[in-house]
Amino acid sequence: MTPDNDNKTLIALAEKFGESVIESKIDRGDAVAVIAPGAVHDIIAWLRDQHDFKMLADLCGVDYLPREPRFEVVYQLHAMGRGERIRLRVQLGGKAPEVATISDLYPVADWLERETWDMFGIVFDGHPNLKRILMYEPFEGHPLRRDYPIERRQPLIGPRN
Amino acid sequence: MALKPLLGDDNFVTTRLDQVIGWARKFSIFPYPFVTACCGMEYMSLSSSHYDLDRFGAAFPRFTPRQADMLFVVGTISHKIAPLLKRVYEQMCEPKWVVAFGVCTCTGGFYDNYATVQGIDTIVPVDVYIPGCPPRPETVIQGVMMLQEKIANGKQDW
DSSP states (O other), X not given: OOOSSOOHHHHHHHHHHGGGEEEEEEETTEEEEEEXXXXXXXXXXXXXXXXXXOEEEEEEEEEOTTSSSOEEEEEEEEXXXXXXXXXXXXXXXXXXXXXXXXXXXXXXXXXXXXXXXXXXXXXXXXXXXXOOSSSOTTOOSOTTSTTSOTTOOOOSSSXXX | OOXXXXXXXXXXXXXXXXXXXXXXXXTOOOEEEEEOSTHHHHHHXXXXXXXXXXGGTOOOOOSXXXXXSEEEEESOOBTTTHHHHHHHHHHSOSSOEEEEESHHHHHOTTOOSTTBOSOGGGTSOOSEEEOSSSOOHHHHHHHHHHHHHHHHHSOOOO
């Protein structure tokens, strides 16, 4: 979709990837693009190599229950040379949300994707070591999902409280 | 050479063994600081010369639980670190006391969530609770004095 603004990166992104860019806009001064789950790896590799977005500033999950598609993964990219930022959002639905890893493009994505897996249960396909990073191994469920009961406790030792 | 009595004929006191041991023990507390969170800042303030914890004989932290007899649990305890806290407690020699420093160790504080232990008394027995977020050094000093009272008045094992 062609953006209705004059952000050069968003225009180039829409021209190059066409239907894979579902929406693009300027949100409170930041360039934002909603992209299709299948194109995540290609788009981010292209932005990194062709548009100098050498830094992955952040990667996180969001749960929009009861909306469907329920989950979002948000990538914040930063072009160090000219100080430009772009935000990419990927909407993921279903009981087993899954998206391609970008840990081969940005080594920092390794731990960020592990955290997103730990907290939201979003699988990053192709990740070399996708296991819990904050919670302990026997922990069941993903605590930042909105349907995780707020009162639920899973102590390693001691009484359940 | 014969020793001269210093206090004349009255140089003796009568007491109970429990009391004299308790009196000695209450001024010889070796704390083990189990510091995990922001209360540690207030613990540093407490340990500095201004508040002078050495008045209570509790100034010298031992960084091995085997040499300590007071476990100072300072800061939020998550379920992940809870087994380590219990293990540190079990390594300490008797007699030993536990002080819960700050509201997170007393009840979990405002961390009423999936990650936090809702009070360390669900894991180890606690002798003195010091509430506050974080507690002022004066509050902690009062807690230490209450612990001294408990030590002095308790039944002593030796």
